[in-house]
Amino acid sequence: MKISSFISLFFFLSIHIFPTYAQSQDDGARLYSHHCTLCHGNKGMGDGYIPMKLKGYPQTNLFDEQNAIDKESIIDVISRGFPNEDIIKFMPPWEQELTKEEISDLATFVLFLRSDTEAALRTLSKYTDKLDKTVRDGKIIFETRCALCHGKLGQGDGRMARIIKTPPPANLTRSILNPVQMRLIIKLGGQEVGRSPKMPPWGDFMTDNEVDAVVDFIDTLKD
Structure with missing residues (x-):
């Protein structure tokens, strides 16, 4: 019982x-x-x-x-x-x-x-991951996480460019990466995709929709 x-x-x-x-x-x-x-x-x-x-x-x-x-x-x-x-x-x-x-x-x-x-x-x-993230969100994220190396306009002339030389930060306005490739390098970092090991992985800090918003913003820098 x-x-x-x-x-x-x-x-x-x-x-x-x-x-x-x-x-x-x-x-x-x-x-x-x-x-x-x-x-x-x-x-x-x-x-x-x-x-x-x-x-x-x-x-x-x-x-x-x-x-x-x-x-x-x-x-x-x-x-x-x-x-x-x-x-x-x-x-x-x-x-x-x-x-x-x-x-x-x-x-x-x-x-x-x-x-x-x-x-x-x-x-x-x-x-x-369901929250809507716009190009404007991508711009804010880019300015806080990416501009230090890539510069505010993505031209590879951020403050860290004076230190990172081999290779220097990429000029994103001239990037030929497609959106899928861009997402991978942002999430996994440069080394994991066979590119610069100086590019850190952001997958642990950014959600997928934030990464997409950054990619959409970078696309506007090429126009």
Whole structure:
């Protein structure tokens, strides 16, 4: 009888509790993709568009646990903003725009991201990969990630061109790579596709739709 009761309890928990927690993680990922990527980045590493563009912007890496370690403190930060006068003006309070359940789901996802990063990023990619990315987005990403080497207009004259000489950064306005080849070199890096090892891989930092947006922007530099 006791074994039977234990089995019944196990199935009850499996059906009613575990899926609920998984749903909270999934809902948190969806909310994160819509509300948080601009600052925290599409993988939580603090490399969103805003901090990459603004000098002196506070670090927004969610893997830094020193300020919000447990779920309660994460909920507090999401709800009321960051408890630091230098940062609070950048971290908006969400308690007026999100429900308590949504904030709780976001906190659950942050903990999920820290404890099982690969699984959390797979869940998040279901939503971030669907976000529409335009040529304008591609321009912003290019300016924050690519212009340092390739220059603002893609002519291979970025600041790092004074250091990288063999070979120098590519002049993208003269590139003969087709879009498929361009996507591969951005995602995998130069060395993996038989080109310059100085070209780093960006696949771990950019979603597929962001890579596509960058490729579309580079295409405008050739016109």
